[in-house]
Amino acid sequence: MATALAAFAEFDGRVQSERHILPLHWYVACRLVVEGGFDPDDIIPRPPFRVERRKRKPPLLYFDPTLGGCGEGTVLGGIRAKHVDVLVSLARIGPVLSVSCKGVTGAFRNLGNRLEEIVGECTNLHMVHPALVIGHLVLLRGNRATDQNSAAHNSAAPDWRRGGGNAALAQDGAPVSPVRRFHDALQVLGRRRDLMDQAGQCEAAALAMVAMEEECRTRLVPGFPSDESGLHFDTFFAALYARYDERFVIRCPVMAAITRRHCWDRSSPGLRLFGLDYQPRVALLPTSDLS
Known part of the structure; x- marks a missing residue:
């Protein structure tokens, strides 16, 4: 995670290239394997892992960088096909889980546009795949407002209280009003539980802010969002x-052999990665038949 946060915080190129958010795609894909128990062969971009299946024993997970891939998944929507950042798709079933990662580096007054994109994407995909589990992960730069203005450029300073400029945090450290409104709206959008719920909602949503102080760019702003x-x-x-x-x-228990998530053998070499900030999904017993 620290690598993804630093890449997002320090990127100074064009955001259209998505290079500022690609490391987060990689983090999500790898976490879906190690923590989520999904098979790396079913994920795009393909995580750098290999699975060794064994009879009546949990599978072993190996880290293999030669197997890592890139790219985006494509899902057929009711209006148009949609590229998604991270996709889990099962053979004979199709897309079952997708995660879209959005990185906002400034101009927070336009966060409402991101909400429209989320609603549109969810509606489009749920029209064809109502069971698809959709997650939206939004990362903000935690720029703090200062007393400095743009007088040197002979122009008035943008009003950070209304989200002008690139400040996400007011001088006292509180989120500016556009960020607060976006936070509240995202809470509502991420509450789709049943297939009959609103198609424009997603099954899960997350919002985080990267600390922009030079020595803290591998960490999130503490206390945001609230617990x-x-x-x-x-x-x-x-x-x-x-x-x-x-x-x-x-x-659908009759299809559990296909859909059940793996529980890795706790001795798997692929679980000994440095810097994991989450717990791997491991089998309770070495002879457990959970795979």
């Missing part, structure tokens, strides 16, 4: 796994 918001990274992934299991495992 009660339901928009934290950890609750985001937990919600994705819960919705997936409800729809593709619990409701």
Whole structure:
């Protein structure tokens, strides 16, 4: 995660290239394998892991950088086909889980446009795939407003209280009003639980802000969002796994051999990666037949 946050915070090129957010795609894809138990062969971009399946024993997970891939998944929508940043698709079933990552570096007064994009994407995909578990992860730069203005450029300073300029935090450290409104709206959009719920909602949403102080650019701004918001990274992934299991495992046990997520053998070499900020999904017993 630290690498993805630093890449986002320090990128100074054109955001249209998406190079500022690509490391986060990679982080999400790898986490879906190690923590989520999804098979790396079913994920785009393909994570750098290899699975060794064994009879009546949990599978072993190996880290293999030669197998890592890139690219985006494509999902047929009701209006048009949509490229998604991270996609899990199962053979004979199709797309089951997708994650879209959005990085906002400034001009926070335009966050409303991001909400429209989220609603449109969810509606488009749920029209054809109502069971698809969709997650939206939004990363903001935690620029803090200062007393400095642009007088040197002979122009008035933008009003950061209304989200002008690139400040996400006011001088006292509180989020500016456009960020607060975006936070509140995202809470509502990320509450789709049942297939009959609003198609324009997603199954999980997360919002985070990267600290922009030079020595802190590998960390998130503490206290944002609040613990009660339901928009934290950890609750985001937990919600994705819960919705997936409800729809593709619990409701259809006859297909569990295809849809059930792996529980890795705790001795797997691929779980010994440095710097994991989450717990791997491991089998409780070495002889457990969970794979």
